[in-house]
Amino acid sequence: MPDNWGFVLAAYGLAAIVLIAYWRFLFRREKELEDAAAIRRDLRQPSRAAELGQPQPNPASRRPSP
Amino acid sequence: MRRLLGGVTLVGLLAGFVMGFGIAPRETTQGNVQRIMYLHVPSVWVAYLAFGVVLVASIAYLVRRAESADRLAHASAEVGVLFTGLTIATGSIWGKPTWGTWWTWDARLTSVSILFIMYLGYLLLRGMIDDRERGARFAAVLGIVAAFNIPLVHFSVYWWRTLHQPPSLMKPGPGTMPGIIVAALLVNFAAFTLLYVYFVTRRARLLRLETEAEA
Numbered sequence: 001m002p003d004n005w006g007f008v009l010a011a012y013g014l015a016a017i018v019l020i021a022y023w024r025f026l027f028r029r030e031k032e033l034e035d036a037a038a039i040r041r042d043l044r045q046p047s048r049a050a051e052l053g054q055p056q057p058n059p060a061s062r063r064p065s066p
Numbered sequence: 067m068r069r070l071l072g073g074v075t076l077v078g079l080l081a082g083f084v085m086g087f088g089i090a091p092r093e094t095t096q097g098n099v100q101r102i103m104y105l106h107v108p109s110v111w112v113a114y115l116a117f118g119v120v121l122v123a124s125i126a127y128l129v130r131r132a133e134s135a136d137r138l139a140h141a142s143a144e145v146g147v148l149f150t151g152l153t154i155a156t157g158s159i160w161g162k163p164t165w166g167t168w169w170t171w172d173a174r175l176t177s178v179s180i181l182f183i184m185y186l187g188y189l190l191l192r193g194m195i196d197d198r199e200r201g202a203r204f205a206a207v208l209g210i211v212a213a214f215n216i217p218l219v220h221f222s223v224y225w226w227r228t229l230h231q232p233p234s235l236m237k238p239g240p241g242t243m244p245g246i247i248v249a250a251l252l253v254n255f256a257a258f259t260l261l262y263v264y265f266v267t268r269r270a271r272l273l274r275l276e277t278e279a280e281a
Binding site: 004011012033034036037 | 105278
């Protein structure tokens with residue numbers, strides 16, 4: 001039987017693409033959420049936020065929780 | 067810890083690749099196309115493992131209502147769907163040169179497709195229900211019901227006449243494969259199991275971060 005290396009390459013190539021794409025999705029999303037969490041933490045600490053020059057939340061603009 | 071697990075997983079996958087392509091011999095009947103087995107069989111093992119974990123975590127969630135159990139079930143189902151998809155795709159690629167067809171409505175192929183669709187439905191169900199607690203409860207019930215399909219997939223090759231060969235490893239009794247091929251397969255089993263643990267821990271952490279961001 002012929003070796004059919006093309007099929008072997010297709011199977012391993014497809015698996016590599018799918019697994020790397022999933023890993024990249026996890027990595028990027030995690031980084032996004034960690035960055036957002038760090039900003040939220042900074043905003044909760046007014047002195048730290050002022051130190052970083054970030055805008056501080058205006059308590060009056062907050063919507064009441066339902 | 068995550069980096070260490072990621073590093074060990076990468077080393078395991080490289081070792082599996084070397085075993086599959088460098089150490090394991092060319093199979094006499096099928097030729098080198100048989101090397102797809104080192105990817106296809108560990109993928110279906112991870113799918114079984116992932117959906118087994120969904121079953122256990124779903125029961126744990128319904129009993130204890132622990133959010134961590136729900137996150138584990140969700141993460142494991144997602145990774146399981148990913149590996150079931152890979153199993154179907156690599157099996158189809160392997161089937162063309164060996165069976166002469168990309169696809170046939172064989173009992174094994176059909177049952178694994180149903181498994182894939184059921185857990186895809188599980189993920190869609192989670193996304194459709196806005197109330198987190200209600201969604202988790204419904205998903206847990208589906209996660210338990212869908213698990214009944216796992217033995218159906220595995221034993222389909224015994225229960226029906228199929229084109230798909232019976233299992234060579236995950237079966238009772240002595241194996242028929244040469245030791246070096248079994249060794250290459252076991253290294254890949256270990257590597258894929260590590261990859262499963264790595265993906266699930268990262269995905270579960272991501273789900274926790276998403277919940278915190280929404281709070």
